[in-house]
Structure formats: C-alpha cells, structure tokens
Amino acid sequence: MSGGLRRPTLFLRNVSKSYGQGEIAVHALREVDLLVERGDFVAVMGSSGSGKSTLMNVLGCLDVPTTGRYFLDGIDVADLDDYELAYVRNRKIGFVFQSFNLVPRTSALHNVELPLIYARVPRRERRVLAVEALDAVGLTHRMEHMPNELSGGQQQRVAIARAIVTAPALVLADEPTGNLDSASTVEIMHILSDLHAAGRTIVMITHEPEVAAQAKRVIHLVDGRVDSDRRTDSAPATTARLERDDSAEAVSA
Amino acid sequence: MSVLEAARMALHGVAANRLRSLLTMLGITIGVAAVIILVAVGHGSAVAVQKGIEGLGTNVVTIQPGGFGFGRGSGGNRSSFTQLTMKDVKALQDPSATPDVKSVTPVVTGSVAATFGSASYTPNQFIGTTPSYEEARKSPVAAGQFITQQQETAHSRVVVLGQTVVTNLFGGQDPLGQTIKLNGIGFQVVGVLAAKGTNGVQDQDDIAIAPLTTTQSLLTGVTGGLGQIIIEAKSSHQVNAAEAEATSILTPTHSSNGSANFRVLNQASLLQTTASTNQVFTVLLAAVAAISLLVGGIGVMNIMLVTVTERTREIGIRKAVGARRSDILAQFLSESVLLSVFGGAVGVAVGLLGSRFKLVGVQPAVEPYSVVLALAVGIAVGLFFGIYPANRAASLRPIDALRYE
Ligand SMILES: Nc1ncnc2c1ncn2[C@@H]1O[C@H](COP(=O)(O)OP(=O)(O)OP(=O)(O)O)[C@@H](O)[C@H]1O
Numbered sequence A: 001m002s003g004g005l006r007r008p009t010l011f012l013r014n015v016s017k018s019y020g021q022g023e024i025a026v027h028a029l030r031e032v033d034l035l036v037e038r039g040d041f042v043a044v045m046g047s048s049g050s051g052k053s054t055l056m057n058v059l060g061c062l063d064v065p066t067t068g069r070y071f072l073d074g075i076d077v078a079d080l081d082d083y084e085l086a087y088v089r090n091r092k093i094g095f096v097f098q099s100f101n102l103v104p105r106t107s108a109l110h111n112v113e114l115p116l117i118y119a120r121v122p123r124r125e126r127r128v129l130a131v132e133a134l135d136a137v138g139l140t141h142r143m144e145h146m147p148n149e150l151s152g153g154q155q156q157r158v159a160i161a162r163a164i165v166t167a168p169a170l171v172l173a174d175e176p177t178g179n180l181d182s183a184s185t186v187e188i189m190h191i192l193s194d195l196h197a198a199g200r201t202i203v204m205i206t207h208e209p210e211v212a213a214q215a216k217r218v219i220h221l222v223d224g225r226v227d228s229d230r231r232t233d234s235a236p237a238t239t240a241r242l243e244r245d246d247s248a249e250a251v252s253a
Numbered sequence B: 001m002s003v004l005e006a007a008r009m010a011l012h013g014v015a016a017n018r019l020r021s022l023l024t025m026l027g028i029t030i031g032v033a034a035v036i037i038l039v040a041v042g043h044g045s046a047v048a049v050q051k052g053i054e055g056l057g058t059n060v061v062t063i064q065p066g067g068f069g070f071g072r073g074s075g076g077n078r079s080s081f082t083q084l085t086m087k088d089v090k091a092l093q094d095p096s097a098t099p100d101v102k103s104v105t106p107v108v109t110g111s112v113a114a115t116f117g118s119a120s121y122t123p124n125q126f127i128g129t130t131p132s133y134e135e136a137r138k139s140p141v142a143a144g145q146f147i148t149q150q151q152e153t154a155h156s157r158v159v160v161l162g163q164t165v166v167t168n169l170f171g172g173q174d175p176l177g178q179t180i181k182l183n184g185i186g187f188q189v190v191g192v193l194a195a196k197g198t199n200g201v202q203d204q205d206d207i208a209i210a211p212l213t214t215t216q217s218l219l220t221g222v223t224g225g226l227g228q229i230i231i232e233a234k235s236s237h238q239v240n241a242a243e244a245e246a247t248s249i250l251t252p253t254h255s256s257n258g259s260a261n262f263r264v265l266n267q268a269s270l271l272q273t274t275a276s277t278n279q280v281f282t283v284l285l286a287a288v289a290a291i292s293l294l295v296g297g298i299g300v301m302n303i304m305l306v307t308v309t310e311r312t313r314e315i316g317i318r319k320a321v322g323a324r325r326s327d328i329l330a331q332f333l334s335e336s337v338l339l340s341v342f343g344g345a346v347g348v349a350v351g352l353l354g355s356r357f358k359l360v361g362v363q364p365a366v367e368p369y370s371v372v373l374a375l376a377v378g379i380a381v382g383l384f385f386g387i388y389p390a391n392r393a394a395s396l397r398p399i400d401a402l403r404y405e
C-alpha cells in the first residue's frame, strides 16, 4: 500500500453492455468509466433495471462488456483465457449474488468450501477455513444444513462466507442486504465494514440509503450511465483513506 | 483437480440427486440386462433345437410312409403299397445298391401301458426296433445292454427303458433284471438308456424299446407296416448320397400317380434349415434388445437433459467461484462413470441371473459377446449423455450458465 507502483483495483473504460440486437436491443450499460482504488468501499445505487447487476457481473469477470475495456489490477480481462479467468474468480474476487446462488442439496459448509476445492486447498485446511468464514458470519450452528433449510438471511450469510473464505482482495456484493430485516442488515454491514477495515476493496449494490451511507463512496446509475459519483463524509480518516483520496483525485483530474 | 477429489465430488453429486441417479442407472441397467437375456434366449433356443436334432443322429435319413407334404421322392410309374415293410428294409440293406449306407434300422411305433408291481406308466414312445438303432439314433445304454441280434431272432420279451420310464416305474429301485408288464405281457428289463433330455419338443427319455420281432407279433401284429426306417450313412459326407440311393430304391415300389408315398427326412438338412431359422430368430431378438438399449439410452438422455437446467446453474455457480472447465468435466465425467458403470454392472448381474431361468420354455444360453457389447454400449451411452450437456454448460460464460433455463 505504501508508495511505489500502485494500480487501481478496478478500471472500466468506456464500457457498454447491450443485450439483443437492433430494435429490441437493451442497453444495460452505456459508456461507463469507473475507477476504484484498492481498499475503497463503494456503494452502487440506482433504480431497478438501471444496470447495477450487469455492472457487477462485468466487474466479477462473470460477463464480458459488449464494447470498452476492463482492467483488473491493471490487466485487461479480455486478454485472459478460461484458465486464468478461473484463477481470477477464484483467488482475487469474492462474489455475493443477488440471488445467493448456493449449490442446492449441498450443506452450507460444503458450499463455503467450494472455492477452496478449486483453489486446491487440502481437505483439512479447507474445513478449518470454511468453519472460520461461517463463524465470521455467525452461522457455525447451521453448517450442516442444506440451503433449502436456511432462511433467506442465513442463505445470504452463507453466500457471504463463501465469498470471503479465500480472503480475496476484492469483494463484490449484489444487494447483500436485499432480502434481510433491519437486524440482519446491521449484521451483514458489520461484516462488510470489518472486511473493509481489513483492507479489502468492496463494491456493493444496494437500494437502501442507510446501507449506502456506510460506504465511503456512492455511485448512482441511471439507465446504464453513471449519474453521480460522490464520497460520503462519515468515514474516519485513515492513512489508507488519504492515499486513496489522492489517487482518486489524480485519476479524475 | 485430483482424481480423489473428483471422485468425492461425483459421489456427493450422485448422493445429492438420488432419484435422478437411480433413474439414470435404471435406464442403463434395463438396457444391458435386456440385451443379455434376449440374446441368451435366442441362442438358447438355437442350442436346444440343435441338440434335439443332433439327438436324432446327424448322419441319418429317416423314411416315413405316406407324405405328400415334405416328400422328396421323384415320380415313378407303378402304383404300390403305401406301407413300408421289412421287404423294403431288405432291399435297402443290399450293399451293392446302397454303397453309402452303413445300417438300415426298421422301427415300429406303438403305445403300451407298463406296470411294475403297483406302479403303472404309459411311456410317451414305445418302439420296436433292431440293434442298429442304438448307434443310428445315438441312444447308448447307461446300464445293462441294448437289444441284441439274438434276442431279435428269438422274439425275446426284453425291453430297454429310458430314464423317465425308469423313474416312474421303479422310483429308486434298480430296474435291471426286473420284469415289467407291457399291456399285461411280461418283459424283462435288460438295459437303461443314457439320459438325453428334451429335444425342445418332447422328452427323449420317455421311451421304451423292445425287439422289432417281439413288438410286431405281440403288440402291433405282423402285418402292420413300419413306422419308419432309419438309414445311417457311412459318414456325414455320404448322407446325401445315401438319401438318393434309398429314394431310388423305394420310388418304383412306393409311388402312385407320379408322387411318392413316402417321406424322406434328412437330419443334416433339417439341422441346416433350423440353424438358419434360428439365426433369424436370434438376430430379431438382438434387434429388439438393441432397441431396448437405445430406449434405455434415450431415457438416460432425457433425465440428463431434464436436469440440465438445474445442473447448468450449478455449473455456473461452480465456475463463478473459480472452477475451470477441466474441473467441471472431471466432476461430471466421474459422475457419469460412476452411474453408468454401476448401472451397467447391475445390468450384467440381472442379465446373468435372468438367463438362469427358463423363459417361454427356452433355457437361455448366455453369449459372452452380448455381455461385453451390452456393457460397452451401456457405459458409452451413459458417458456420452452425462458429459455432453455438462461440457456444453462448462463452455458457457458463468453468467449465461447461471441464467440458463
Ligand atoms: N440476459 C439479459 N438479456 C436481456 N436483457 C437483460 C439481461 N440481463 C439484464 N437485462 C436487462 O438489462 C437491464 C439491466 O439489468 P440489471 O440486472 O443490470 O438491472 P439491476 O439494476 O440489477 O436491477 P435490479 O435492481 O432489479 O436488480 C434491464 O433492463 C434488464 O432487463
């Protein structure tokens, strides 16, 4: 983090994404430019259908933009092959889906272990790490339960545990509190704040202003475009914060 | 991903989708078992018929009276008796006229009620014949001896019994030397035939054999014609020649209005005909079996494709958290191997077990090639339909796999 060659974690340049062609084409993203520094905590807001999930999928290397380029840690994602993409998804990114996306008929513990299996972590170690991650989201007592035996909030937490179990530098969360009551929302936000405090870069989609207020930067999408991009003042000033601000200004200048 | 890890994941996948796994396996099991059993039935019936015909002796030609049906005799110009007699036998036994004939055996057929003590039984076949019958019909005795020429000449009241008759009359007792009554007349049991089993039509052991002379005078009357004449050729190559010689001897005396009054049955050609009929039968059964394997395969494909939505999402999830294409393929390959090999093995077990029971009166005889073929095809089908959709899903971008419906 200190000086030297520091590249932004995420850098989108003129990214557009459209579905379909011709008359019926849906332009989910339009010429989006976005730069997210390492260690930032970004909230993405916008009305339903404004392209938030589409943006997140591109950031998570789950989908590719129609035009424009996306650099992750300075590397153009379009240059990566299937093998390298798998590596990136596995090690660099923790993704929390809007719809959880847990593997059905597979225990919470096993779901959380999944990324570790593909990271070739030995069985013993895998289990320890998975239990730790579940502990972090307060779900150790539901480890052996199947997804359909868990409440929406519990499934959401399993999904978060799965996203953080490999200790990725980047956590992308698509409405992690979308289905939760206020008490669970507070819990989840605690987890994300802790991750942020630990130096992770976090991008989170939310509809709720109170949730967005916990982030350090709020981006509004309207009809696939970045409509506003502002920093919040609530964050305590830290070294990391200052550094990040500098570079953010440098880039936007 | 290590083989162990892939195997563990496959086991987990199989256990997590029990019903689907079971149905997939069932499709393969039924297909494989059907092929094995049906081919075994086809082969079994071929074997049974073959054995039955061989039991009659393969180097022999049988001549029976009458017969406009299968007659082979060519036209003559003199009308004559329709009955076959000892005169015909004598004529056929002339070595200069029939150089390819080894023996000529007259046979008369009748029906008698046999009694021994309180037991009584009516053998399916009661025949009177000469000593050469033993060799011509390949009916050796297991104990005692066959009818001798001496007994033949002396009109001896002796009888040789088949195993079924022995069992019915004597139970566990030794029949040799005992006297049984045939239609009330005492006959001494001098021999017991070796068991021959069924020829597919009748029990060949349900028989009693007495000297021709005795039978003619005591039971059917001297004037009665012969039931058949068995002509044994000197070798299997000479059967057709022997048949031609016999036909040319009998035709002048046994035809009317240009058609023969006797029938000639050539065992070798009969064997050939049935063998080819059986070939058709077996091929037909194999085709039915192949169709059932195909149907099983389509069932497997159906189940695989029906669950592809769910599995495609799962693949999307796995890819999203960092699975490589090869990881996905290893997992699904292992799952398919597990299901189809296990399903195939159960199919082989069921097939072999099922082939041990008589089906529609046929004792199935398992053909090793059918086991290998069925297993190979079953496994190939399972693998293909297991991997093909998985491979397609694994090639998708994660987001497309996640959205697949
Ligand atoms: N696979 C797709 N095919 C066609 N159109 C799509 C597809 N995915 C998304 N869209 C369209 O793209 C637009 C943006 O969708 P996106 O899912 O990004 O919205 P969102 O902002 O996440 O909405 P929400 O808040 O409801 O989750 C929508 O108009 C949607 O209909």
Ligand SMILES: [Mg+2]
Binding pocket: A052, A053, A054, A098, A174
């Ligand atoms: Mg969305």
